[in-house]
Amino acid sequence: MERSTKTVKRRKGMLGVLALVAVVAGLCWSLLVAPPDAYQGEVQRIMYLHLPSILTAYLSYFLVFIGSGMYLWKRDNKDDLLAHAAAELGVLFTALTIIEGSIWGKPTWGVWWTWDARLTLTAILLLIYAGYLMLRSSIEDEQRAASAAAILGILGFLDIPLIHMSVYWWRTLHQPPSILRPDKAPWENVHPAMLTALTISFVGFLLLYFYLLSLRYRVGEMRQEIKALRLERGV
Amino acid sequence: MTLLRQAYLLLRKDLLLEWRRRDSLLTMFFFGTLLLFVFHFAFDMPPDKVVELAPALLWLAFLFTGTLGLAQLFQAERDNHCLDALLLSPLDRGALFLAKSAFNLILMLLVESVVIPLFWILFNLGSWNLLPQLFLVTLLGTLGFCVLGTITAAITLRARARELLLPLVLFPLMIPVILATIRCMEMVLRTGSFGDAIAWLRLLIGFDVIFLTIGVLIFDWVIES
């Protein structure tokens, strides 16, 4: 028991160190090695954070879905913990994406925000999972909160493709695609150094994400352990 | 079989309560109409622009009316812990889901069948001949709203800031329906027929089917929670 927790701790520590190294490496690469973008210049370097952060967010929401499903099926609190932790991180990373994007958008588009389909979609994701967290926090009984949230975690995830579709059609089927579409970014003539930078920082973000996830999950576990202990002592 | 029998019992009970004192129906109807006026005042539209905004206004009116209706959906079960009485009984949760969605649907359709023509008159839009198509779109949209709404109403049932939380959870999930119905209506109004609106219609139908099935499947857990 003792040893196993120790080893877990050590593993987690190593994960953290790895994440740190990878992120730093990614930063160096994207800031120093990778050449500035032909059209956008230095600003474009934000992409090396932008894309990884949103992709980690997607991953996070998928984990929420898995955790919720497992919880409803097995009624195991650990799954609920996972879903909860993932939801919080997902919101965090989505918010990051939006912030980075806005910072990027100001110089390139001249605006902080535009109603481009993809941006809108991101914002909606943020709202859905913010609602998820609100729902959790506003139901007294833990078990009830857990299963209610699980339902939402499933509904929300299943709804994402539909939302995605509708939002994109709304922009394409309806009015002519605006010039501001992010995917208009010069994807064709990507410099190999750009790709490597992107991959490295992506790996960094993944490691960071899982490190944070493990921490957040641990916090949840500790809460339960504290409760168990206090129950044993009978306060 | 028992599923349907029980659903019927519950639905009859709700309809009876509603029939007794037509609160919800009347208030929803008046509120829907009222909203049209509020919107009208809010952005004072030149008559020609109304036609473009018509679907948005209509559907927003339905959305908010419906949401307030949903806040009422489980009221009778909330007083005196009647929900516990139902959970205690040999009631299939799926039946509860079907009954409540059906009840909600009936209310909404009644309201809409009055508000839409009224809207046409108030903002004297010509194209009466298009009403059938529009009703179809509305029907599909409303179905999706009621199904998803019932689920969200159920999961927010025991939450604290219920009235606020319900729409907060519901609206983002509803966005496909909102977009689909409104765009669909717009196209029908503009072109006078479903043309490329078909794509939206498909989306709507898909949405309805998906969430109806999900609802029946997971409502056990929904209501236990």
Added chain:
Amino acid sequence: MTLLRQAYLLLRKDLLLEWRRRDSLLTMFFFGTLLLFVFHFAFDMPPDKVVELAPALLWLAFLFTGTLGLAQLFQAERDNHCLDALLLSPLDRGALFLAKSAFNLILMLLVESVVIPLFWILFNLGSWNLLPQLFLVTLLGTLGFCVLGTITAAITLRARARELLLPLVLFPLMIPVILATIRCMEMVLRTGSFGDAIAWLRLLIGFDVIFLTIGVLIFDWVIES
């Protein structure tokens, strides 16, 4: 004097409850933001038109958010017949009115102070320098809303289809305020200063004063009923 003391007591109690679990505040904030999106989907506006519609959108968002907030206003009093406990006590009804309006006002202002800047960013309206004026207008409008809203919330307190009835009663009464604030904002946004907006502003102030006094005076009867 006791009036203010009691009002303070009640307000402190409500703030404590709200502080415990920031439900209402957070949910209202998110919901307000959400509404901006919903509206944008509903009538999807070309960037240039947004400036014209901005005030209307903002105010509708506040109106709906606030209304859902009002549905919560007397929640704590409704459970366990706590309202009876208050009516039983030597509490000046006016104090209850003041406390509730103040609480509602605080919530709304907090929400608005976040939503307005967000709105500016989302619809990238340039004129940041106008925000102070607009905040003033919003403040006056919100005050009117909270005062009138508290009265209506009290009237519909024991009604059955409360959530529905409240806005049904409130909105028609609110229409002057809505009009005044929206038109006022529009002018400020267009001309860049109060100019002929003053007239609307006066109307707003007058409205607030009138309803505040009426409220304190008639709240006795309102709440007894």
Added chain:
Amino acid sequence: MRLTVKQLAKAYGYLWALRHFDLTLSPGEFVALLGPNGAGKTTLLKLLAGLTPPTAGVIELDGRPLTGTAIAERGQIGLLAPAEHLYDQLTAVENLRFFTALYDKDSSASALDSALLQVGLSTRARDYVGNLSAGMKCRLSIAKWQLLDPGLLLLDEPYGVLDGSGIDLLENFLKAHCARGHIVIMASHHVARALKLCDRALILHQGRLQFDQRKQTPWPAFEHAFGDFLPRSGP
């Protein structure tokens, strides 16, 4: 404190819940309000508390009529309805503090703590009232009215959820309350206990006052008037 009720009547729809009700109480009287289900006890108490407007008749405290706007008088009237009139989301002590402050009574921490100690809730002082058991809520109400010390205390079926020691608590409190010259009116089906405490008994039946006498032992008149309502299965 002197209570005078003249020709009080309350109609619900087509039904007289209370009618032709006259009563005069002098300081320190303890009145037991008896009667079968639906007799009108709760209705009478609500009327006296001013929670529902009478259809006819007047209620006077020390000669001053009790109307909806008589703020000062209200402070003199207390209604102990077990497990009601408390804020679920406030802790026990916060409830007491709020109400004592509202009634302008001593709301010092020491006073509240001692009150809670008396009713055996000092360990639960910081729990939300919503999390207390039925009997605990009733005990808390006792503490509340002990602190608010109303000149006229109305009780509606207080025995229902109290355990043995709780009953002792209540009865000692009520005795002391009367001894200080306050009036107590207790509606209860627990006839034996009510008779033991009271020094005057009222019997309501179908909204009419059937019987009103000061206590005497033995009390054949009461036996006769009440006999029909006593359970066959003995006490």
Added chain:
Amino acid sequence: MRLTVKQLAKAYGYLWALRHFDLTLSPGEFVALLGPNGAGKTTLLKLLAGLTPPTAGVIELDGRPLTGTAIAERGQIGLLAPAEHLYDQLTAVENLRFFTALYDKDSSASALDSALLQVGLSTRARDYVGNLSAGMKCRLSIAKWQLLDPGLLLLDEPYGVLDGSGIDLLENFLKAHCARGHIVIMASHHVARALKLCDRALILHQGRLQFDQRKQTPWPAFEHAFGDFLPRSGP
């Protein structure tokens, strides 16, 4: 109908409301559930009724575990909580009709009327339940469970609001119910009556089962175990 409870436990926050609770009941047993305020009686009844999920332990009816999804079993369990579980906006008879139909029992007008007649509500059959007095609601609940005839009937403090004849009604119903081989568990503070009816007594204290014996007269063991909770002021 046979009830088996193994190591049942329920924790609220940091507090065990019930713990290490074992019980086996055979057909026709009448169990009195006693204990001071906050002992865990209501919690136990809620758990048995399946209205709150247990923290640990299993409940079995005739060997089949009672889970959230065991629809058929639920029909066998009844919880008589006075003045609850009735639709205020439906009339007395409509309430009975709805529930009998839901439980698939005889919902013929004659059956309902006779049930109402028994509990003395035939004159109020067409009044809204919300307009009935507390005791009348309790009587209606009695009629309801008489019609639904559950194999396991749970009662939580039924005496509170009943008058003399109401108590007779209840007790005769309960006796008859047991006689038909059904199990009855009644939580009450009305010790004298509970002991008179029961043929087995449980005493809960702080969530633990302190005492569990079949009835015998005289019963020194019970006196000893319960003594502390009895009111000083006698019955």
